Amino acid sequence: MSLARRIIPCLDTDGDRVVKGVNFVGLRDAGDPVALAARYNAEGADELVVLDIAASRDRRPTFLETIRRVAAELAIPLTAGGGIRTLEDGRAVVRAGADKVAVNTAAVERPELISELSREFGAQAVVLAIDAKRAGDHWNVMVRGGRESASRDAIEWAQMGVAAGAGEILLTSVDRDGTQSGFDVTLTAAVSGAVTVPVIASGGAKSPAHFVEIFREGAADAALAASIFHDEVQSIRALKEFLASSRVEVRLPC
Amino acid sequence: MKITILDYGAGNVPSVERALQRLGVESHRTSMPECISKAEALLLPGVGHYAALVRAIDENHLRAPLIDAIRRGVPFLGICLGLQVLFRSSEEASELRGLNLLPGVVSALPHNVKLPHMGWNQVEKKRESSLLSGIDPGAYFYFAHSYAALDSRDSTATCSHGAEFAAVIEQRNIFAVQFHPEKSGDSGARVLHNFLRLAA
Numbered sequence: 001m002s003l004a005r006r007i008i009p010c011l012d013t014d015g016d017r018v019v020k021g022v023n024f025v026g027l028r029d030a031g032d033p034v035a036l037a038a039r040y041n042a043e044g045a046d047e048l049v050v051l052d053i054a055a056s057r058d059r060r061p062t063f064l065e066t067i068r069r070v071a072a073e074l075a076i077p078l079t080a081g082g083g084i085r086t087l088e089d090g091r092a093v094v095r096a097g098a099d100k101v102a103v104n105t106a107a108v109e110r111p112e113l114i115s116e117l118s119r120e121f122g123a124q125a126v127v128l129a130i131d132a133k134r135a136g137d138h139w140n141v142m143v144r145g146g147r148e149s150a151s152r153d154a155i156e157w158a159q160m161g162v163a164a165g166a167g168e169i170l171l172t173s174v175d176r177d178g179t180q181s182g183f184d185v186t187l188t189a190a191v192s193g194a195v196t197v198p199v200i201a202s203g204g205a206k207s208p209a210h211f212v213e214i215f216r217e218g219a220a221d222a223a224l225a226a227s228i229f230h231d232e233v234q235s236i237r238a239l240k241e242f243l244a245s246s247r248v249e250v251r252l253p254c
Numbered sequence: 255m256k257i258t259i260l261d262y263g264a265g266n267v268p269s270v271e272r273a274l275q276r277l278g279v280e281s282h283r284t285s286m287p288e289c290i291s292k293a294e295a296l297l298l299p300g301v302g303h304y305a306a307l308v309r310a311i312d313e314n315h316l317r318a319p320l321i322d323a324i325r326r327g328v329p330f331l332g333i334c335l336g337l338q339v340l341f342r343s344s345e346e347a348s349e350l351r352g353l354n355l356l357p358g359v360v361s362a363l364p365h366n367v368k369l370p371h372m373g374w375n376q377v378e379k380k381r382e383s384s385l386l387s388g389i390d391p392g393a394y395f396y397f398a399h400s401y402a403a404l405d406s407r408d409s410t411a412t413c414s415h416g417a418e419f420a421a422v423i424e425q426r427n428i429f430a431v432q433f434h435p436e437k438s439g440d441s442g443a444r445v446l447h448n449f450l451r452l453a454a
Contacts, residue, residue: 002375002415003373003375003415071269075273075276077396077434077437099269122301122303123370124400197372221368221373253439
């Protein structure tokens with residue numbers, strides 16, 4: 001008996017639609033967030049993440065409405081992020097029904113945002129999303145949807161974020177995102193070993209073997225994917241059965 | 255029967271309401287002492303910092319009516335922090351007093367494991383449990399916390415993350431769970447259903 005490894009589908013939304021890009025660009029429509037949320041909830045997803053990828057460019061109140069509608073479908077935890085710049089932004093998504101708030105670019109620019117959210121909602125409700133891109137022998141933190149380098153070491157930033165009050169790290173490999181060539185095991189293992197909080201690995205998932213690998217070799221506590229679930233390349237139920245048969249502890253849906 | 259949800263601004267109040275709604279039960283949220291005194295059944299959700307809950311209880315003058323209602327036998331369900339506040343105190347804010355309705359204190363989970371204890375875990379039944387009635391012994395529940403009741407005599411089921419702690423507490427009309435039933439899929443819904451049946 002121990003903590004199960006989590007499978008987390010992610011809805012990248014633009015307004016009231018789910019979109020998906022390759023390496024953070026080239027967006028295409030991938031469906032209705034409410035219908036997808038209901039499907040994942042029923043299929044045995046352990047949590048759901050909704051990220052407003054358009055929010056860093058333009059504030060969209062429709063996102064809050066999307067959170068409300070998605071939350072109504074769920075009997076599992078919901079994380080919301082994208083364009084969270086202030087404590088008030090965090091309050092708005094929590095009020096709309098999110099259990100956790102994910103912060104990214106704004107936290108890099110103003111790390112106190114993490115402490116402010118953590119004091120108000122508790123560390124368990126603050127997810128520090130880090131987009132990391134390999135640069136020689138280390139990884140750089142990328143901001144603004146993975147487009148700009150923050151000239152900051154990803155592992156150091158993860159540790160700083162935890163010290164500031166983040167209760168979880170959502171670690172996306174910018175190099176792998178959208179490529180379906182597998183999670184970045186080296187990056188995830190390095191971050192997971194450097195922090196005391198759970199780490200969610202993201203970017204590059206395609207096959208069930210990729211998930212086994214990120215849990216076994218990458219020391220991930222949870223794994224996140226989007227398009228393979230949206231496109232029904234991989235069902236969550238079949239994935240969890242594969243993980244269980246590979247002796248990775250998961251919560252199997254009834 | 256109507257469930258009175260003690261609302262101190264905790265993030266999980268809406269999801270608790272939705273979970274009760276799905277079970278076809280009427281609930282209303284309140285932070286008024288007189289509503290607590292009149293409640294048929296009380297639910298205290300909680301997430302975040304222990305100090306925020308205790309301060310909210312005291313600032314809204316809810317401590318006396320809450321203790322009084324529970325002592326009178328009004329069915330009570332505490333969730334997460336709502337479990338922790340039943341004890342004398344918590345290491346998370348040791349200067350503050352809990353409700354002191356159960357013997358014991360709340361302590362930090364050991365640091366040799368990843369904290370918060372976040373995600374889906376199983377519980378081990380220690381005694382006959384009405385809250386877990388009809389639930390598969392291998393069922394998973396969603397936890398999100400760094401503090402826990404490590405020495406409770408009243409736990410009917412425990413969970414382990416670095417140390418064994420009280421996952422389910424049942425003591426006369428006092429029911430409490432460290433996990434979030436409102437976020438724990440079908441098994442969580444069954445726990446809430448069981449509480450409603452016990453409270454009716």
